[in-house]
Amino acid sequence: MLIINNLHASVDGKQILKGINLEVNSGEIHAIMGPNGSGKSTFSYVLAGNEDYEIDKGEMFLEDVDLSELDSVSRAHLGIFLSFQYPVEIPGITVTNFIKTMINSNRKAKGLKDMQAGKMLKKIRDKANLLGIDSRFLSRSLNEGFSGGEKKRNEIFQMAMLEPKLAVLDETDSGLDIDALKIVANGVNKLKSDKNAVIVITHYQRLLEYIIPDFVHVMLDGQIVKSGDKKLAYKIESEGYDWIKKEL
Amino acid sequence: MAFEEDLDLSSEIHNIRSESFNHFEKIGFPNRKNESWKYTSLEEILKRDYSIFPKKESIIELKQVKKYFLYDLDTYKIVFIDGIYSPFLSDTTHDGLDVCLLSAALNKVKYKKIIKKYFNKTANKEDSLTSLNTSFTKEGAYIYIPKSVVTEKPIQIIHFASGNEGNLLLQPRNLIIIENNANAQIIERHQSLVSHQVFTNSVTEVFINSNANLEYYKIQNDLSDASLIDNTYISQEENSNSRVHTFSFGGKLTRNNLNFFQKGKNTESTMKGITIIGEKQHVDHHTLVRHAYPNCQSHQDYKGIYSDRSIGVFNGKILVDAIAQKTNAFQQNNNILLDNNATINTKPQLEIFADDVKCSHGCTIGQLDKEALFYLKSRGITEKDSKALLTYAFANNVLESVRIQAVKKRIKSLIAKKLGVNLVHDL
Secondary structure, three states: OEEEEEEEEOOOEEEEEEEEEEEEOOEEEEEEOOOOOHHHHHHHHHHOOOOOEEEEEEEEEEEEEEEEOHHHHHHHOOEEEEEEOOOOOEEEEEEEOOOOOOOHHHHOOOOOOOOOOHHHHHHHHHHHHHHHOHHHHHEEEEEOOOHHHHHHHHHHHHHHOOOEEEEEEEOOOOOOOOHHHHHHHHHHHHHHHOOOEEEEOOOHHHHHHHOOOOOOEEEEEEEEEEEHHHHHHHHHHHOOHHHHHHHO | HHHHHHHHHHHHHHHHHHHHHHHHHOOOOOOOOOOOHHOOOOOOOOOOOOOOOOOOOOOHHHHHHHHHHOOOOOOOOEEEEOEEEEOOOEEEEEOOOOOEEEEHHHHHHHHHHHHHHHHOOOOOOOOOOOOHHHHHOOOEEEEEEEEEEOOOOOEEEEEEEOOOOOEEEOOOOEEEEEOOOOOEEEEEEEEOOOOOOOEEEEEEEEEOOOOEEEHHHHHEOOOEEEEEEEEEEEEOOOOOEEEEEEEOOOOOEEEEEEEEOOOOOOOOEEEEEEEEEEEOOOOEEEEEEEEEEOOOEEEEEEEEOOOOOEEEEEEEEEEOOOOOOOEEEEEEEEEEEEEOOOOEEEEEEEOOOOOEEEEEEEEEEEOOOOOHHHHHHOOOOHHHHHHHHHHHHHHHHHHHHHOOHHHHHHHHHHHHHOOOOOOOHHO
8 A cells, every 4th residue: 555665854954864765555453663863753744745845755655646746635645644743723624624625625625516514513412422522622723732532533533534544643642641542543443444544653551552563663863763563562661672683 | 743843853963964964074084184094095996986985775585694693692683784674684682682783772752862862972083084974873773771780681783785786885884872871782793794895984982881781793794995084983981891802704804993092990991902914905093092080990901913925014002191190001023924915014002191190002013923833833733734834823813802712713714814823722
């Protein structure tokens, strides 16, 4: 589904990604772990098409479509979803309004008409229930004054509404208490199918107990330096990254 | 006898008119040398000759203009066409309160005392355009809410320009009095029906007595050849509360001179505005709040969105007299420039003579937040729609204090339309 070859990217002239190679197939869950500043968030931004980041070298394909030619809007239409580490607060737009605009924009790109109001409402209600979201939450301004946990839950709520092919969850576990973490992980697991894929970016192994990865990759200084299965995550949790650095 | 009193009264008004005219003749129209007109020039508008009185009465069918009313709301209406009262489109009352015409109030004996007490008492007699309006005072809205009357229905004041008159100068004069413990909700609109040169120089005097409450909504969404100078003077007695919202979306040139004079302790004045203009439109907000008693508040929040070559001006003057301790004055002016050619001139002007006060002011001029834009785009919302949505959100925030749902709904839809946002579900 996703193929990344020798990806180099920089921001403000500073090189961050220094040759990423990654292949993700339908039905798989990949975890990317790494210390602060290793380039994990940059990777997620580059994948989602943030224009602040320059691609210097390499290529990215989603189902044979060259992503480098597409802006963030088209990538979203193609089925890429990024759950932000720091979702932006937008006072003046309610969650419901945002969700509706988002859904209908994606439908329009596919040549479909706006979703019927009743259908939309039902879908919103179903997905909100799945993630334990209170209906009062839906009429609040987008992310404004939300707790860290509410913001993250709102991200997964959007993901549930959009049903993307490839979801990139950037530090979705940070700011979540254990109950919220379970709800969010449960939501992600329910959305998972053999037709889509998930990349989980995280510092900690904690989330990976609930969203169980097929592959774990370690990112250091802009490169994926080691890959393995979920046992790798346990080892990192107990021993840190130094042993990997020594191997290099 | 009644006739004599009429005469007597008329002569009093006559004196005020001629004094004002003399003053206007002496000082003339304001020009850019005048500090408060530095960024707004009337030159182009004044190049034309205008007819002051319409030659003939125009009839308008309700269906032609229905969309300019808040018709899904039960309201009193005072409607003028080319400056002439339209009984057909209006819905006035004398039942427990007066919602009628200034011409009637000026000429009838029973209003004599009130007119004498209030007419031209809070308007700035030094001001050129106010003087010009006073010299030609003839018609406008007269609203009198007696003591402790809680008005259930909002009052709409609407001025239509039919287009049947060439270059038209309109000078409506409104007088609004809210007695102790009473309240009123007013919606004012100036609207030309076909594009033609209309220049409106309006003066509104408002007196809010103690414990009384006013909500005033000004909807400025006129066609592109209409210009408006709105001079509003609000005098507030103790414990009174007034809120004025100004929505400026249309017109060629709009100047709002909004003045609050606090005349008693514990008064509260709120002024909010949303300006969304483009092309070569020009909107100027000049606010003045005079805090002259202790424990009073004022709250200003103006937002502006400017595209193309449009020009905005915000000048917020706050005066705090030495006696006005514990004043709490807040002023905020945030602007977004969507094009490089758009301009905003913003200036807070604080003159504080008391030492125990809380006064804060701030202004920002910016573009849309890049991070927010990426967030929306990453959800598949096109760049154009994302920008429109963010701009809508920026403006929308001001609407929280609008208490009439029908007004809120109307303004939201005007904003959405103006910004090209499709948010039907939110309206």
